[in-house]
Amino acid sequence: MIILQSRRDATQKLKVNTDTHAGLWLDKYLKLDDPDPELKPQAKLVKGIAKDIRTPDIYKDYFDRWKQGLKQTGAICREARVLGRLAINLGAEAVLETSIALHRTYGVPYIPGSALKGLAAHYARNHLENEAWQKKGEAYQIMFGTTKTGGYVTFFDALYVPETGHKGKALWPDIITVHHPDYYQGKKDAPPADWDSPTPIPFLSATGNFLIALAGPDKWVEKAFEILDLGLKEEGIGAKTSSGYGRMSFGNFIKNMSSPSQMPKLTNETEVVEKPLVWRKGTVREFKPQPGFGRLTDDETGQEYRFDRKALPPGYDPGKKHKIEYALREGDDRVVQIKKSF
Numbered sequence: 001m002i003i004l005q006s007r008r009d010a011t012q013k014l015k016v017n018t019d020t021h022a023g024l025w026l027d028k029y030l031k032l033d034d035p036d037p038e039l040k041p042q043a044k045l046v047k048g049i050a051k052d053i054r055t056p057d058i059y060k061d062y063f064d065r066w067k068q069g070l071k072q073t074g075a076i077c078r079e080a081r082v083l084g085r086l087a088i089n090l091g092a093e094a095v096l097e098t099s100i101a102l103h104r105t106y107g108v109p110y111i112p113g114s115a116l117k118g119l120a121a122h123y124a125r126n127h128l129e130n131e132a133w134q135k136k137g138e139a140y141q142i143m144f145g146t147t148k149t150g151g152y153v154t155f156f157d158a159l160y161v162p163e164t165g166h167k168g169k170a171l172w173p174d175i176i177t178v179h180h181p182d183y184y185q186g187k188k189d190a191p192p193a194d195w196d197s198p199t200p201i202p203f204l205s206a207t208g209n210f211l212i213a214l215a216g217p218d219k220w221v222e223k224a225f226e227i228l229d230l231g232l233k234e235e236g237i238g239a240k241t242s243s244g245y246g247r248m249s250f251g252n253f254i255k256n257m258s259s260p261s262q263m264p265k266l267t268n269e270t271e272v273v274e275k276p277l278v279w280r281k282g283t284v285r286e287f288k289p290q291p292g293f294g295r296l297t298d299d300e301t302g303q304e305y306r307f308d309r310k311a312l313p314p315g316y317d318p319g320k321k322h323k324i325e326y327a328l329r330e331g332d333d334r335v336v337q338i339k340k341s342f
Contacts, residue, residue, distance in 0.1 A: 017052065019054070020049075046202040055170060056107070078212055079212070085205040086237070087203070087206075088237065100171075110158060110159050111212075113157045114155070119231045120144070125140060143223070143224060156215070174205040183196070229250050233248070280299075282298050283323055307338060311335050
């Protein structure tokens with residue numbers, strides 16, 4: 001107990017600095033015994049992060065490398081600006097009642113690629129008139145994939161563009177006010193009433209530009225950007241979109257937009273299967289004949305890939321640690337063909 005108490009005493013002396021990791025400070029340094037009578041500990045924590053912490057200088061170098069790497073892989077990058085505030089991953093598990101998606105290494109906000117893909121898929125099947133964009137439609141499955149196959153378009157995480165936030169800062173304090181807490185908690189005989197005491201809940205929201213990057217066949221990537229542009233403007237991304245949060249705009253990047261319902265034609269120019277194969281050597285980690293899916297790792301890079309039975313030669317069920325040769329399509333990360341390595 002003496003050791004634990006000494007650790008608590010040591011952390012009490014720590015103070016937030018401009019280069020403090022925002023995510024670490026948010027999760028680990030809530031002072032519940034703070035004597036400040038004017039501000040609750042949760043509100044003080046949020047306010048301190050937003051006021052004192054700046055984007056780390058090393059993040060700016062990382063962002064430049066990230067952007068350059070995306071371009072080298074053939075991804076198309078466009079900046080989208082938050083029109084107000086962004087609350088992403090608000091309901092994730094956290095020390096406070098609220099959370100925000102922060103980069104694990106640099107502590108700056110970002111938008112997960114899965115959230116961007118989810119928004120685009122939701123908008124396509126709910127707002128585009130062409131039946132090809134319904135969940136079982138051809139265009140929908142080509143762009144977003146199915147439970148058995150991947151989509152043609154890759155949605156990367158969208159990183160915060162340094163120094164583009166409001167007054168140069170990415171994170172700002174915000175408040176959710178719950179006016180009828182007992183009613184929302186489902187307590188018996190607790191109807192919403194004028195005499196209820198509102199409960200303000202502090203949280204962090206993000207501002208600024210985010211670099212959205214998509215990779216795949218050019219025409220399908222352009223179509224994905226068109227759908228994202230509409231989804232970000234009309235519905236928003238993240239939490240509290242009904243209150244106006246999460247609205248974003250690409251500005252002048254989306255030009256000469258075609259009808260978003262129109263499906264790109266599968267000509268040789270856009271057909272993924274027409275791209276050349278890139279053969280690599282790998283090792284099978286596992287293969288399950290039922291339902292016919294497996295994993296392999298690249299012998300040189302160690303990167304893991306998933307594959308399905310369609311990529312295997314007829315009658316070949318590879319065992320664990322089998323040495324194989326596998327093929328990827330140029331600019332894609334899907335295994336499309338496997339053969340035994342002799």
